[in-house]
Amino acid sequence: MLFYKVRFVGTERWFVEELKVTFQPSGKTVMVPRGMSILDAAAKVGILIETPCGGQGRCGRCMVRVDQGGVSHRENIHLTQQQIEEGWVLSCVARAQGDLVVSVPAEAQREKGWAEEAPVPVSCDWPLYPGxxxxxxxxxxxxxxxxxxxxxxxxxxxxxxxxxxxxxxxxxxxxxxxxxxxxxxxxxxxxxxxxxxxxxxxxxxxxxGTRRRRLLGVAVDIGTTNVVVDLVDMRSGRFLDRVSARNRQALRGEDVISRIIYSERAQGMEELHQLVIGTINELLNELVEKHRIDNADVCEMVVAGNTTMTHLFLGLPPQYIRQEPYVPTANQFPVITARELGLAINPNAPVYCLPSIAAYVGGDISAGVLSSCLYQTDELTLFLDVGTNGELVLGNADWMATCACSAGPAFEGGGVRHGMRAIEGAIEDVRINSRT
Amino acid sequence: MLFYKVRFVGTERWFVEELKVTFQPSGKTVMVPRGMSILDAAAKVGILIETPCGGQGRCGRCMVRVDQGGVSHRENIHLTQQQIEEGWVLSCVARAQGDLVVSVPAEAQREKGWAEEAPVPVSCDWPLYPGxxxxxxxxxxxxxxxxxxxxxxxxxxxxxxxxxxxxxxxxxxxxxxxxxxxxxxxxxxxxxxxxxxxxxxxxxxxxxGTRRRRLLGVAVDIGTTNVVVDLVDMRSGRFLDRVSARNRQALRGEDVISRIIYSERAQGMEELHQLVIGTINELLNELVEKHRIDNADVCEMVVAGNTTMTHLFLGLPPQYIRQEPYVPTANQFPVITARELGLAINPNAPVYCLPSIAAYVGGDISAGVLSSCLYQTDELTLFLDVGTNGELVLGNADWMATCACSAGPAFEGGGVRHGMRAIEGAIEDVRINSRT
The missing domain is CATH 3.10.20.880 (Ubiquitin-like (UB roll))
Structure with a gap:
């Protein structure tokens, strides 16, 4: 343990107590204040532990083993007596009470940058009418x-x-x-x-002066899991580049419902808001650096996301989206400026959020209907978006119907006690050798 | 002298050196960092020294005597050799280099709250049409x-x-x-x-809830010397109260030109902006306390001031008002919200600044023409505003002409070497007793 001491003339105080946590097998160490969860301590050194429930102690997927040192831990249904005796804890609710050595099993560890290279957009025949x-x-x-x-x-x-x-x-x-x-x-x-x-x-x-400057825009897709940013030249309408990253909010729950529950904690809402703004700004800065442009050259932003993601992006409380009768604050969002959200583009750039249809059919679906031209076609057409949440729209130029359900857990192992997501370390292939 | 010391594990640093300045005859003392001007040190304990030139070392009116301790002082034309030997310095340019004892003569000291009780407004026959x-x-x-x-x-x-x-x-x-x-x-x-x-x-x-709340507005007159705030009930149009105070900017020059010059210093502009906002907020809080209202109940503000005062209120640089061809940033100002300026009323309240006519004929004159109904009358009428700056408007419903000049120095002793302003301590009356 380490103590810091600050001395003022005439007074003396001890005020920060830090504990040392060592993670195995990586050997990484970090100093944290007493009472911090092992989950948060691990995140500080870049070890991301799987938390499908968002660190609420509900799913039991974030188990780690404490090999040395003491933790406080509330009771839960996920650990057997034997596991408890072996030192297993849920990292989201286990809080450091002394210096620790913690083993993180491979299956609890989340890969850091597993967002796949998103495909580049299909070319559209939209007339160019820049904003x-x-x-x-x-x-x-x-x-x-x-x-x-x-x-x-x-x-x-x-x-x-x-x-x-x-x-x-x-x-x-x-x-x-x-x-x-x-x-x-x-x-x-x-x-x-x-x-x-x-x-x-x-x-x-x-x-x-009249030096011609670049005139750029960005389109942002805020997925529950991944965030994608497209860079576009606003003079020619030309697509320039695409970058993507995992939505940093994933640390606080992998599906929309877990995020909403997390948002109801004290400061939870503000934290989720800052996490998605941080994710987007990181991607914007990646583009700025790669293309040697100035952040201020990006003068327009269009954002699509499901209703909860758009609420969190704007800092609107999503909690009533979860509770009957499922009422968002808004489905049509005011046009704001980048300054109001601290986005790393021109502070006066307008930021447009695509309108939502309902609590669980968001601006991402509006964007899909718009860009697929479903709303203009005569043929009966089915539009499908299967992500962490799945939505579908059935219809044509005359009518449209839409519905949604949670799709992610089926693919992402939510609630699965044995087995894991299709990431590194999972069994990909089984061959039976008839001779052995 | 006093030293503060902060100790971190492994490092040790001395970092703040403060000097003690004692003012006579009041006996007030203050701790200040080395190099602070005596003028600023005095202001910290509420001793306001006359500075018609705004502390530029130009007018020589802020002389004080250093009885003990060392100061650094640049050369100037105002002090005679004898005065220098006696310890006289210009408080605006004399900077503390050791603990000091300073005598402030009565004639250098400015009265603190000499803003006169402003008269209550004349009743107007304007139809009530609240914003x-x-x-x-x-x-x-x-x-x-x-x-x-x-x-x-x-x-x-x-x-x-x-x-x-x-x-x-x-x-x-x-x-x-x-x-x-x-x-x-x-x-x-x-x-x-x-x-x-x-x-x-x-x-x-x-x-x-539907509890009826108070609905209030304020009208603010930003004079170069005094600031006046009227509180009005926006339902009835009734005048409720008036408070006034000296414009805190006066510390940085008593006339408009001195203020503009001060604004051209590094951070000078921002300082003057904050000083007038501070003056207004103090008055607003005085009203809030006196009438037991909530700051958020004040939902509208109208501001009148000369062109420079309005620029400084909005944080617009006034420097080109002083230089030929005398071009302000704007004469018609956008409607903004109180939040943008940090005003102590409802943050979403609209703030209207009355339009200026020219660089030296401001919104205060527009307000005067409006409220005196000069612009509606058939008779040739003269409108006069004699303040630190003097303006006049001559005209009627058919035409109007306006001009302005600096009027304050004639009444306020600007540039007067012997004698003083008509404040406490000045000779009011001389009687010759023929017998003695």
Missing amino acids: VRQLSLQIPAPSLADNATDLERLNRVFKEKWGIDATILDLSQLRELAKTLREGDWQLTATIEVRDHGNAARIIDISP | VRQLSLQIPAPSLADNATDLERLNRVFKEKWGIDATILDLSQLRELAKTLREGDWQLTATIEVRDHGNAARIIDISP
Whole structure:
């Protein structure tokens, strides 16, 4: 054990007690405060333990063996008397009370980056109508004869050149306007949002000079298990790249219901919100680095996810989605800015969430119906999305019906006591050798 | 001198050195870091020293005498050789280099709360048309037969009862919606903004239950010297109270030009912005305490000030107002929310700034023209505002002309080497006794 001590003139206090936890077979060690769960301690050194129930002590899948040291552990139905005597505990509810040596069996350990390479999108015949535009502006410099304000000068040019009545700038942009205009010697590059604001243009970005900047957008698919981000050139509509990663929320439950239950804990909601924002930002930064672009060049984001994922993305409480009569806060979400969620793109970029249909049919399904053109076809068509949750839409241009159920556990081993998911270490093939 | 020491295991560092400054004749003492100006040290214990130039070492009005201890001091034209030998320094540029004893002469000291009781407003014959309304809503509870989302249920009631097509909630309100509806058992009190948003209502506040809450507004006059806040009942239009205080920015220059110069320093702009927000919040809290109201009950704010004051209030850089050709960032300001400025009222309350006319004719003059009805009268009328800056408007319903000049120094002793402002300690009356 290690103690830190801070001394102030006249007072003396001991205040942080840390315990050492060693994980086998990797030999990794970590210092943690007394009372931290073994699950959380393991996560600190990158050892991700399977927790289909989200660390609620309900599924019994996160068993590890404590070889040395003491833990506190609440009673549960998953451990036999023999297992308890051998030192087995559920890592989600076992809390360190002394220095520990813990063995993590291979089957309890989750592979870190097992998100498969997602296939690149099918080409679509949609007409290109980007929601953002970039304009170069030459603004007449002021003089004593014409000393209208900076904002009036900007509005005048928008009016004369594009017939736009007014610009909408937020306070942070207005604060930079004087500097930006003068730095660029009254030449300006403006990125504007084309969404309907009466006859006004909302400014996403202004930068000095007329150097043409990249104009990019991202489409984000928030799956319960995986998150995928596509990078798109907003001038040509060209698909540039796709990256994906496991949704970090998976640490707190593998299916939607476990996540909702976790969200009802104190701070649980905020934690899940930050975990998905963190996952997306990591992917955005991966794209930024790989393509040598600037985060601020990404000026639009479209997000699709099931109703719970969209709620958690926006920080809306999903708990009533789980309880009869299954009422989400919203199915149609306001357009917000990236700043409001701390997303690593242009802070003024609009973020559109595709509308949900119901508590268990989300924006991912709206996106599917839209991009498959199911809603335009005459033929009776079945649209299927089998993920951790499974949804289907049956219909055509005249009518559509939809329903959903939990599909993941069937493929992912939820509730399975013996056996495991199809990941490294699982039995893939059995051959019977008739001779032996 | 006092040293604080913090000890970490294995390392040891000294890191804060503080000096003791004692002010005479009050005897007040304060601990300050080495290098702080005497002006700032004095302000920390509430001793406000006159600084007409805003602490730039230009006016020579902030002289104090150092009786003990060492200071660093740059050269200047204001001190004679004899004064230097006697220990006189300019408090704005003299920086503590050791423990000090400093004498502050009465004429250098500014009275703290000399803002006069502002007169209550004249009664106006304006029709009452408040920008905010409070509504009680009874929302049908959801069932399996009708499990529309919380937001849809809210919108439905607005549509059915008031013909309003949609509500505009920001993300923080949407996050609270589910809880608020259920806490109030589907009864809700909503405060909405009546400003034109197409046929949508922007929600300022929702609270559970239908307890009628107070509905208040404030009008703020930001003068270069004094700030006045009026509290108004938004249901009846009744004037409730008026409070005023000295604009804390006065510490950084007494006239508009000194403030602009100060704003051009590193962090100067942000400091002036925070000083005026701080002044207003102090007044708001005074009203809240006195009338036992909740800050969140104040749902609208209207602000008038000269162009520079409005820029500093919004955090817009005023520097080009001072330089030819005198171009402000804006004369017409966007409607913002109290949250964006950290104002101590309902965070979603709209904040309206009255439009300026030019760099030196501000929203205070627009307010005057509006409330005096000058713009409606047939008779040729002169409107005068004599403050630290003086403005006049001449005209009637057909035409108006306006101009401005610096008026304050004539009344406030700016640039006066001998003599002082008409405050406590000044000679008020001289009588010649013919017998002596």
